[in-house]
Amino acid sequence: MNQLRQVTVLGHPIRVSVRPGSEPGPPLLLCNGIGASLDLLQPFVDALDHRIEVVRFDVPGVGGSPDPRTPYNFALLAHGVGKLMTRLGHHEYDVLGISWGGGLAQQIGFQQPRRCRRLVLASTATGALMVPAGPQVLRKMITPRRYRDAGYAVQVAAELYGGQMRDRPDDVRRFMHDQSRVGSRRGYLLQLLAGAGWSSLPALPLIRQPTLILAGDDDPIIPLVNARIMGRLLPHARLHVYSDGHLGLVTSAEELAPLVAGFLRDEA
Template sequence: MNPALAARAGTGELVRSVTVSGRTLRVSVRRGDGSAPPLLLMNGIGASLEVLQPFVDELDQRRTVVRFDVPGVGGSPRPVVPYTLATFTPVLAGVLCELGYDGPVDVLGLSWGGALAQHFAVQHRRRCRRLVLAATGTGSLMVPAHPRVLARMLTPQRHRDARYAEEVAATLYGGTVRTDPAMAARVLHSASRLGPRRGYYYQLAASAGWSSLPFLSLIRQRTLVVAGDDDPIIPVVNARILARGIPRAQLHLYSGGHLALVTEAAELAPVVERFLDAD
């Protein structure tokens, strides 16, 4: 592993490359004491695993946390062939096995990662104990963002250009970055983006045409839906749709925007912890 890549993970975390079914992923593991199921984090589009570091830092140290870079993003090499959510979730199940986690895990998906998490929960229901869906929706069949927002989501520029990230922060992310747009650049690591642009487009294509709306009732795990009241990318009505469609879901609304799981990690991490630890 390139030392520069390893240095990007949090202190005490093991960063390594794991290859499953011909796909190599850069994976970070923060090992806990084994008293709680591991938590698998699935990130938003174009975001490397470092983006979630503030959230990981707020989680109890007893909890094992696994996160990864999707193919072609962050430190993972670009895929040789395209992938879809349906073909990628078996890779993640294999990664867990390679890491020694053969039993059920808890899964948290943020934004694009929330779509992946929903698919994982259905396709690998015995591997997913509890599910957290943050700032996400049902895919192509959802209440869409404003066209101006959607247009800016078609390019990875905000992940690579810090000045551009500041320019579009209020429009895209809402919440606290409206008054501190430079925060978006810091959170997204815009000045230190790794991986080819092509990885972003592979990730975008992987979820094209996908929707969980027809199979929400098949998500049987206890689920926490976390959503902000000022999220331009995922209007809050989509969280209500998720919470109503998933049989064992509960909804937590917060005052904030799309990136609050990271920018307000100290507020939201305890919410997630209480849900995961509840009887």
């Protein structure tokens, strides 16, 4: 059972969901993609080993978290995440980040080496210094329209997300509109600004945590070569390429959740 609550972090209210684990151990913190509320990852949480506690949160200005008073960057947000996990009673935890949230996850791994035990990086890259998506894809990522207009989301699903969305674009309604909560336009812009100019590329060799990289073989937003670059630069990483697109963590949850659980529980 997911427990929703509001937790004040650095003076700002944050919407948080906690699914308690049935056994003791480090919880898994999920960091979502740009513009997406914590609800988007529900299929992955449902498929993940119920022995593992799962913590999700809405970034300020997204979903159920109100707009921040001032802009922020990944370093400040990672600091706030540490405060959040302390408030929830966790000193050590694992982190999974997808897309934009993968950048935040890398920042947490670098910034909190004694607290972040393991990293899972899904459908993500190294920030400003990466092999970019095509211009048509990047233009559609600048605005949050796909979160606000279900018809438009279906229209662009194949081009943006690839994988299963090429054959079943209407599924994007269920994943992104039936349950997810839409944040403000300002919140989306601040997320874009938080990642502007940021790159993990110089820091990757310094991230010492065991890392699982998950990448789709048909991801228009994050070309697969980016995952291969991260795999070479992270000292303790292994790469798993799956047959799906950018939303594979959700659309292929039944395949990827057991893989993640095995990695986190050191069963692989």
